[in-house]
Amino acid sequence: MNKLTDYDQERKKIYKQTLGDYDLRYCTECGRLFAYPGYGPNICRDCLNKDQTDFDKVREYLETHDSSLPKTAVDTGVPPKKLYQWVREERLYFKDAEGSGLYCEICGVPITTGRYCRKCKAKLMLKGVKINTDSPSDTIDEKMRFIGNSKK
Ligand SMILES: [Zn+2]
Ligand SMILES: [Zn+2]
DSSP, X not given: OOXXXXXXXXXXXXXXXXXXXXXXEEOTTTOOEEEEOSSSOSOXXXXXXXXXXXXXXXXXXXXXXXXXXXXXXXXXXXOHHHHHHHXXXXXXXXXXXXXXXXXXXXXXXXXXXXXXXXXXXXHHHHHTOOOOOOOOOOOXXXXXXXXXXXXX
């Protein structure tokens, strides 16, 4: 757990007075303390809005372009890391599993999105394992091609 700065302590106090017992967390995007609504990722409302705007931009772009990940990043101005994160979160899909540079973390077959192949995912879900889609630190393969959710 991060150590609270004086500033955060102060904010925490104010939050408590105005909002009651909110679960306060650090935004994983901008690092600021925010009142967690009790569901969803650890991202503050500002960053969430920006994330949605960026995602819409990329989705629109991919409806008319067949683009690699790095090129998509350049053309839309959205950082490659973010695009990759969306692939891991299954919000974006690569067009082909072959050459996507993504592999199932359990059995190692090439996949188009997320972290596991369909089979392994089904098995995990049966076992009740929560599927974690934190962004990994892997490097990005130049040859990646992907399409948006809408063209699944
Ligand atoms: Zn934020
Ligand atoms: Zn698998």
